[in-house]
Amino acid sequence: MEPILTINNLTKKFGYLTAVKDLSFTINKGNVYGILGPNGSGKSTTLGVVLNVVNKTNGNFHWFDGNTSTHEALKKVGAIIERPNFYPYMTASENLKLVCKIKGVDYSKIDEKLEIVGLLERKDSKFKTYSLGMKQRLAIASALLNDPEILILDEPTNGLDPQGIHQIREIIKQIAAKGTTILLASHLLDEVEKVCTHVVVLRKGKKLYSGRVDEMISSHGFFELKTNKEQELLSFLEQDKSFGNIKVEEGLITAFLNEPMSSEDFNRKLFDEGIILTHLVQRKESLEEQFLQLTDNN
Template identity: 70%
Template sequence: METILTIKNLNKIFNKRVHAVKNVSFEIYKGNVYGILGPNGSGKSTTLGIVLNVVNKTSGEYQWFNGDLETHDALKKVGAIIERPNFYPYMTAEENLKLVCKIKGISYTKAQEKLELVGLIERKDSKFRTFSLGMKQRLAIASALLNDPEILILDEPTNGLDPQGIRQIRDLIKLIASQGTTILLASHLLDEVEKVCSHVVVLRHGEMLYQGSVDSMLSSEGFFELKSENNIVLKQTLFKHNAVDTIKEEEEKLIVYLKENLEAKELNQYLFENGIILQHLVKRKNSLEEQFLELTNNK
């Protein structure tokens, strides 16, 4: 699988005391949608700034496209939006994009092509100042795509948008990814990462807590919701099973967390053999939110 970006032992210290990025390492492979997930101040934007050559690293290394290109040349194959969209307010959407084309030496035909892609072709003659925040963000994405980059980098792409704007940006990210562009986005929104990303890197206080596929993060052992006539006896019996980790009581039900995989029919049979008839049995997956909170609470 082709490697787009490799980050090794990256560190950034501001003013000799704020360790914003702590020994972070991960790889971005072609054709996936990656999310850097973490609360504000976790080092997401700093990490993106370093690999885009706008923030100087303290130590560590990164390389684009297996190191085949110098950073300056590699960044010509990268599209990025790391700040709020900034275009000329009295120029139209198309005029703004054509100006970017002129600066970057790109054919003007790309302006119309990308306006169509982001759903703004009908507003191509409207002045930028008349656009909603969501439309401005879509125009910024169009601008970042003018050079047909191999990877698109987005920092908090739905920040400040209303629900409709959020949905439009998410749908657009999925569309761009479906056409073969690798995407790396930073977000503090669990829902955003869960809905659009195939892979996730979790940061907290500059430290990397997890990296891998979203599916792998969600496919932890999960948990059961159980209820019987006597939950006290049920709880005592459950604790004797090797797969059971912890048990919480919630609204007359027992929430049973596992330390290894256990199927519902196996648990039901075990309890039946121990004289317990269940009134309620449901197996659930951990949500990304629960997984994230478990990671961050343990640090």
């Protein structure tokens, strides 16, 4: 695995507040990483430190093989960590020409990147006529102009309508499919589950989990159940070692599995015990279930 970014025991304090505490993780080439956590969990601070806009308190980080200075490494990084900031009375194309001058990139890249984000037909429209989603897509095009090895996005779908959110997520997937490594910060579980291959879960600046998204949600799932014999069903579930955590909410019983079991076998077992179900749904445990379990225990 070729490392793109390695973070070791990173800590950042703002006075008495510790925004990031002893954080370590590695981002390898060709994956989509999500830093997931509620607002105030240290996501943006972590991105700020590795992009040299926030000074660290302790620990260290290095880009690529560790022999490249951060200044040089950042030439291979594309990042959007604030709201898009373009000149309102200039067209998309004119705005990107300015970025090309700053980055020392050829103008020929402009149409190529506008096509990736679906804005080529609107390249001669003034920035002020763009919707919020279009502005965000233009920012992504801008961050891609230097053909970065890694694209860093802080809350890329914040404030967008459902269509805008869908468009941004599809663009992220397309960029990743072409081999660009992506690191995105998000408080949306749904976003990380749909877009990312790996996740780092933060809470109050501390890492709760780091690993593959599919491994985090590779539990055996759970059954959602209803019956007229609720107490008998609960007693049965509590005595059966196939089940772990059991929750009851407004007549709906959620029983988490410790091992694989088909709904057909389970239903037959209950029928033999004289318990008839009025509702039976088998679900895979979502990232949200996992996330809530992680954050509840800390």
